[in-house]
Amino acid sequence: MFKLRPILKTYYDALEDGKVLGMKCQECGDVVWRPLPTCQKCGSTDLEWFDMGDEAVIDEIIFENTNLKGDYTFTKANQNFVNKEPYCISIGHFEDGNQFHAALYGVNEDNVAELISSLPLTAKVEFIQMDGGFKSVGFRIKN
Numbered sequence: 303m304f305k306l307r308p309i310l311k312t313y314y315d316a317l318e319d320g321k322v323l324g325m326k327c328q329e330c331g332d333v334v335w336r337p338l339p340t341c342q343k344c345g346s347t348d349l350e351w352f353d354m355g356d357e358a359v360i361d362e363i364i365f366e367n368t369n370l371k372g373d374y375t376f377t378k379a380n381q382n383f384v385n386k387e388p389y390c391i392s393i394g395h396f397e398d399g400n401q402f403h404a405a406l407y408g409v410n411e412d413n414v415a416e417l418i419s420s421l422p423l424t425a426k427v428e429f430i431q432m433d434g435g436f437k438s439v440g441f442r443i444k445n
Contacts (some may be wrong), residue, residue, distance in 0.1 A: 405440035
């Protein structure tokens, strides 16, 4: 396991416990996710941890045909992911959070057009086991 700074240790320990933590600025109310030592809106260091929940809204699906050899692909999982299940990239937000880019599972050539036409969609948090002994956050389309 990597040696983490305290702010990151709190975040990654929570992922191990099945929780996604964000930080709320006590001065302006903005939400910081993934954790940083300062609010990105006002610069305050007065941030408090809170549970982001287990669902997010997916606003955009970035899905590329693998024959195009693009930057994002649904057929080759990131080499650092333990689970090699295909994924694509999504842009979304937590109800109380800022915009994110993250792995999105459950999208394939058969359902991508329907899913894109149905945006925005709700997705469940998917904890991604990474090589190196820690977890990251992705999402899975709800069935």
